[in-house]
Amino acid sequence: MTMQPKLKSRVRCTDREIGEVTKVVVDPLSHEISHIVVSMNGSGERQVAMGHVQAVTDSLVELRAPSSDILALPPFKRDDYVTTHEVEIAHLEEKVHVTPGEVLVPFPELEKSVKRRTFFMNFTHAIGFLIGLPIAFPILRYLMKPMYQPFDNGWLKIGNVGKIKQDDIGVQFKYKKKVKEAYMPESEIEKNVWILKATPAVLEKVYQGKDMEFRDAAGKTVWTNKKDMPYVAFSGKCPHLGCGYKWRQHKVLGQVFLCPCHLSIYDAAGKVLDGPAPRPLDALPIKVSAGGDVEIIDMEFKAGTKSQIRII
Amino acid sequence: MEHSSIPSTQPTAIEKVIAFIDERVGLKQMQAKMLNEPVPGGSRWAYVFGSVLLFIFIMQALTGILLMFYYVPTADHAYASTQYIIHDVDYGWFLLSYHFWGSTAMVVCVFAHMSQVFLWGAYKSPREMIWLVGLALFGIVMGFGFTGYLLPWDQRAYWATTVGVEIMDKTPLLGDFMARFLKGGPTPGQMTLSRFFVIHVMILPAALMGLAGLHLFLFRAAGPAGPFRGTPEEIKAKTDYFFPRQIWKDIVGMAVVFASICALAFWEPVVLLEEATPDPGDYHPEPEWYFLFLFQLLRLKIFAGEFGQFLGAIALPGAFMALLAALPFIDRDPERNIFKRPVALIGWIVVMVTILLFTVSAIINREFLD
Numbered sequence A: 001m002t003m004q005p006k007l008k009s010r011v012r013c014t015d016r017e018i019g020e021v022t023k024v025v026v027d028p029l030s031h032e033i034s035h036i037v038v039s040m041n042g043s044g045e046r047q048v049a050m051g052h053v054q055a056v057t058d059s060l061v062e063l064r065a066p067s068s069d070i071l072a073l074p075p076f077k078r079d080d081y082v083t084t085h086e087v088e089i090a091h092l093e094e095k096v097h098v099t100p101g102e103v104l105v106p107f108p109e110l111e112k113s114v115k116r117r118t119f120f121m122n123f124t125h126a127i128g129f130l131i132g133l134p135i136a137f138p139i140l141r142y143l144m145k146p147m148y149q150p151f152d153n154g155w156l157k158i159g160n161v162g163k164i165k166q167d168d169i170g171v172q173f174k175y176k177k178k179v180k181e182a183y184m185p186e187s188e189i190e191k192n193v194w195i196l197k198a199t200p201a202v203l204e205k206v207y208q209g210k211d212m213e214f215r216d217a218a219g220k221t222v223w224t225n226k227k228d229m230p231y232v233a234f235s236g237k238c239p240h241l242g243c244g245y246k247w248r249q250h251k252v253l254g255q256v257f258l259c260p261c262h263l264s265i266y267d268a269a270g271k272v273l274d275g276p277a278p279r280p281l282d283a284l285p286i287k288v289s290a291g292g293d294v295e296i297i298d299m300e301f302k303a304g305t306k307s308q309i310r311i312i
Numbered sequence B: 001m002e003h004s005s006i007p008s009t010q011p012t013a014i015e016k017v018i019a020f021i022d023e024r025v026g027l028k029q030m031q032a033k034m035l036n037e038p039v040p041g042g043s044r045w046a047y048v049f050g051s052v053l054l055f056i057f058i059m060q061a062l063t064g065i066l067l068m069f070y071y072v073p074t075a076d077h078a079y080a081s082t083q084y085i086i087h088d089v090d091y092g093w094f095l096l097s098y099h100f101w102g103s104t105a106m107v108v109c110v111f112a113h114m115s116q117v118f119l120w121g122a123y124k125s126p127r128e129m130i131w132l133v134g135l136a137l138f139g140i141v142m143g144f145g146f147t148g149y150l151l152p153w154d155q156r157a158y159w160a161t162t163v164g165v166e167i168m169d170k171t172p173l174l175g176d177f178m179a180r181f182l183k184g185g186p187t188p189g190q191m192t193l194s195r196f197f198v199i200h201v202m203i204l205p206a207a208l209m210g211l212a213g214l215h216l217f218l219f220r221a222a223g224p225a226g227p228f229r230g231t232p233e234e235i236k237a238k239t240d241y242f243f244p245r246q247i248w249k250d251i252v253g254m255a256v257v258f259a260s261i262c263a264l265a266f267w268e269p270v271v272l273l274e275e276a277t278p279d280p281g282d283y284h285p286e287p288e289w290y291f292l293f294l295f296q297l298l299r300l301k302i303f304a305g306e307f308g309q310f311l312g313a314i315a316l317p318g319a320f321m322a323l324l325a326a327l328p329f330i331d332r333d334p335e336r337n338i339f340k341r342p343v344a345l346i347g348w349i350v351v352m353v354t355i356l357l358f359t360v361s362a363i364i365n366r367e368f369l370d
Helices: A067-071 A117-144 A200-207 B013-025 B027-035 B049-068 B078-087 B092-119 B128-148 B155-168 B175-183 B190-222 B232-238 B242-267 B289-297 B305-330 B342-369
Strands: A010-012 A017-026 A033-039 A045-049 A053-056 A060-063 A155-160 A171-179 A187-197 A212-215 A221-225 A231-235 A246-250 A254-258 A272-274 A286-288 A293-297
Touching: A017 A045, A017 A067, A045 A067, A155 A171, A200 A231, A231 A286, A231 A293, B013 B027, B027 B242, B049 B092, B049 B190, B049 B242, B078 B092, B092 B128, B092 B242, B092 B289, B092 B342, B128 B155, B128 B190, B128 B289, B128 B305, B155 B175, B155 B190, B155 B289, B175 B190, B289 B305, B289 B342
Parallel strands: A010 A060
Antiparallel strands: A010 A017, A017 A033, A033 A045, A053 A060, A155 A293, A171 A187, A187 A231, A212 A221, A246 A254, A286 A293
């Protein structure tokens, strides 16, 4: 790499010395020095293209032109330029070394005797770590407080089967559930389940000849749906991604459960007929009194999984 | 008498104050450094999106802060306080609607900004880190959208969140923890609202400010990429500074965006649905328009079942983002001209057309549901 002209270097033409470098001009795109500005020993300044430069040494710039040629150049126009302090050109200082020499400040006396800088650096990190570590776990536990809750296995009265007029037809039962969250006053949220009075053929599809057992968190059975009990309750939550589905007339498939979110379709027994759902509708624990009052355990299962994973 | 011949105007009080500050902090040099950045090849309308995004964010912060004067982030007051902002507070409907349409404008401009950088090949060396930080900012903008629309606590809010968090639940290993962590429990409720509120008004704005600052810093460190055509002489001949031509274009861009958001807020003000409850009633859940294509994607049969869902909801978007992140490291060809990068051009068209098709089909599907 050729040397870059330095500020205050003397400038010599083929015949004689004409002055010194007062400024350098840098190309903002290539970051190369394009011109030097030469003070003409009192007769103004000239802007000299780097093409004129023959050689650069530590304190001397040699031009390949005679001094008369350089003097004949138009005077340098300062207003055509801005300093690099006034403009943002990235990485300029890495490419251009025009300072007349190193700029030095004295190294403080106290710093000279410090030997183990690395040790002190590591020590600083270690203390920072000792501050951070004890609060990381409390923060995590603090934020995790409400994440895992025990299941509620209480029975909820949700209505009377008297409103079901036909077999194998999904009928929505809306109910209110009391919830108590953290510091909040107890409130009621609206939920719904779909209940149908199933014919033996549909019951067979739901239960596949076996009673259905429901368990608590510890795995203990809390209720068993008998396989020949004609009323079936499906959780109102679509097992695909948790939306609410409807009982709808479908052009081809007839009357079905259809979820408007991602268009999962289930038959009256909850089996997937079409769409992206990974498993059938979730049957819930149900009991119906002699008078027709329906009670369920309000369970919820994780959506999107092939197997049922209870979350409430 | 010598002195009176020089037209020596005394500095005004303001000039004195400015000189005082300048002497201490180098104000003028700072201003010069900010404004006098050479734009290789000259200013362009295509370059306005970065500045416009900054403007949109500032307006979102302003309107967001104003909304918090009345909004209460609790399950029993969020809906009522939002309705109060819309119906009772003077210009509340306008500020809320501005905030709502501002988020839409943000997403549109992010798409435009990313497309511009992609098509111009401006993500290439030495600008890889600007691109990576930009992708993180894209994630934050999406996070703002997702956490923001739970806050009014209406049916749209509730169901979009329910489905969105269920999707997150499909992440391998960490999914269940992440979903419960975000919901603050097994199902959406007060804890979810609190968490989304904190994320929306504290964590994301702080992250965005930090990363946007880093984005700008890296941009300044590398310098603007400039046009992909032209010889160095042509580019140099057209080069101007950030101020005044580019700033002028930027401010026009901001004014257009501002006017558009105001017009949308005026003609399509935000209307809440019923208050959130786990019973959707007659409401057909649907996410915000910029998530519609993903929503429609999950309706496809190939993304059925537990594994299909993971594929469509986590693996595919994750792989796409990973590809974008890896892009400047895979694509090491210094050629920036988009017309000489057929794979990139076709890729961009395919992605845009796919998003458009899925969005349109989601909208067409609506009609069949009613």
